[in-house]
Amino acid sequence: MSVSRSTGSVVLGYRLGTTSTGEDGQMVTLTTSRLLLRRWREDDLPAMAAINADPEVMRWIGDGTPVDDEATAAATARSEQHWETHGFGLFAVEIRASGELAGFTGLNTPYFLPEVLPAVEIGWRLGRQYWGQGIATEAAQAALDFGFTDRGLDRIVSIHQLGNDASGRVMQKLGMQLDREITDSRGWRVRIYGISRNDYRPAGPAANRAEPGAERPRSGRCGSSLLGGSAAEAGGPYWRDGGVSSR
16 A cells, blocks of 8 residues: 655535645545545545435445435535544545545544544445445555554544444454444444554555556546435544445
């Protein structure tokens, strides 16, 4: 995985002004063999909204209700605000070969589950056409590495709603260990997985590393995932567990 930074700003039509670029004042882009993880752009919103409108994608998110265009725009704006406040957040996941938006992965504060706070959560969500290809694991591995090696986080958790077996398998592939099982505010059982910086082992060179200077493809339309739901405070929630992952 390569990490690059560039100065600049992201403008989202839903909110006034621009976002800052994180704790080092620069945009962060992560590149793997197949994927580009980057900050959000306004032209990502239609693709993200299409993902969030898919009932199968949203089955394990919140109460399972699909999210409309306005809520997608609001959640994306909150994600950018989280970057501005904390220096990390959700990445848009772009397929390098096609420029299509596949969904998201990244780091967030799980305000929706106060039992685990203070904590940083990793999560992901992909459009259905990207399931079963290892994309969720590849993207989440890059985001996990960013959290530990670039942002210096001590521990990262992920929240697995029982029944969402695909998401749980991604957590295990990332090297996360089951910490405990609790009942959330809806009365649903969820499992908390976690990994510390001391226990984290980066993937080897053969595991989705990009060559330096790889050309970025032109960005295009896609079907993707949703930053769904509403939030009582800026920054979360963006997902209710790791989201819909590769199978």
